[in-house]
Amino acid sequence: MASPIRKDLDFSNRLILVVDDDDPTRMLLKDLCESSNFRVMAAADGLEAVEKISEHKPDLVLLDLMMPLKDGFSVLKWAREDTRFADLPIIILTAMGEMDGKIRGMELGADDFVTKPFKLIELQTRINSALMVREYRRRLIDAEEELAQFRAVDPVTGAGTYSQLKASLDAELARSRRYGRPAACLMFGFDDYAGLRYKLGRDACDAYLTRLFQGVLSCLRSADRLFRIDSDEFVILLPETDLAGGRLVAQRIFDVMKDIVADGPNGPLGVTVRCGGSVFPSEPVRTSEDLLRETNKSYRSLQAAQRHVF
Numbered sequence: 001m002a003s004p005i006r007k008d009l010d011f012s013n014r015l016i017l018v019v020d021d022d023d024p025t026r027m028l029l030k031d032l033c034e035s036s037n038f039r040v041m042a043a044a045d046g047l048e049a050v051e052k053i054s055e056h057k058p059d060l061v062l063l064d065l066m067m068p069l070k071d072g073f074s075v076l077k078w079a080r081e082d083t084r085f086a087d088l089p090i091i092i093l094t095a096m097g098e099m100d101g102k103i104r105g106m107e108l109g110a111d112d113f114v115t116k117p118f119k120l121i122e123l124q125t126r127i128n129s130a131l132m133v134r135e136y137r138r139r140l141i142d143a144e145e146e147l148a149q150f151r152a153v154d155p156v157t158g159a160g161t162y163s164q165l166k167a168s169l170d171a172e173l174a175r176s177r178r179y180g181r182p183a184a185c186l187m188f189g190f191d192d193y194a195g196l197r198y199k200l201g202r203d204a205c206d207a208y209l210t211r212l213f214q215g216v217l218s219c220l221r222s223a224d225r226l227f228r229i230d231s232d233e234f235v236i237l238l239p240e241t242d243l244a245g246g247r248l249v250a251q252r253i254f255d256v257m258k259d260i261v262a263d264g265p266n267g268p269l270g271v272t273v274r275c276g277g278s279v280f281p282s283e284p285v286r287t288s289e290d291l292l293r294e295t296n297k298s299y300r301s302l303q304a305a306q307r308h309v310f
């Protein structure tokens with residue numbers, strides 16, 4: 001009995017390349033595949049198979065092993081060494097009892113085998129299974145790439161994440177050392193983020209943070225990087241910026257924040273924000289760890305009178 005195929009995995013009309021030097025066998029395979037609603041093309045030897053794989057990029061190959069000019073093992077080895085066809089499903093065709101061929105084929109990267117003489121149900125099962133494995137593998141790769149992209153940014157604001165910050169600091173400081181240019185780092189955040197989130201509610205607070213993030217971005221250059229390192233704290237990396245330039249950016253951020261209102265159920269809420277920073281190179285800053293440490297120290301040491309209330 002053929003394996004059940006999910007409705008969202010319809011493999012009909014997929015292109016199958018049948019490779020066999022025996023005319024009757026090749027025609028039989030072609031007829032069996034077409035009866036299962038596959039499109040089919042054929043090759044009579046390994047050289048022709050390589051040409052058709054390269055030109056037509058089939059969805060699956062049924063590959064005989066013993067052929068003139070270029071045998072199936074050579075075709076299989078070539079396909080697995082070519083990055084374009086590394087995941088191309090290849091099912092080898094073997095005679096009853098041909099165990100050595102099966103073993104060598106699997107070692108070279110064959111996905112499965114079908115034993116001659118062929119049965120329609122077995123052929124359908126092997127083909128559908130190989131196509132299904134490739135489809136799920138592709139979906140898994142896509143999902144992993146999507147997840148990596150999701151992890152690369154804060155899902156609420158779109159800022160970079162803490163895991164990216166260290167690599168960005170290392171890269172920027174290496175560039176600064178090479179060209180003898182400064183780099184500044186700012187940290188800003190809220191005095192009572194938990195209270196703000198409680199008063200606004202989760203959705204309204206996230207909306208406020210999103211507006212805030214967009215406002216801060218408007219103060220930055222395209223080369224500047226913004227990271228969210230905690231729920232209530234952000235770090236800004238400013239290439240080619242000295243201490244005076246960093247202070248100017250901080251003031252611009254405060255000016256923008258004045259126009260971004262946190263609307264609570266009973267009207268606008270007062271929000272207390274602070275911002276500290278440091279610059280490379282300076283006396284205490286020699287490494288990316290130093291830069292982040294001094295930035296954090298500056299941020300934490302701000303007195304109440306130095307914080308901005310909106």
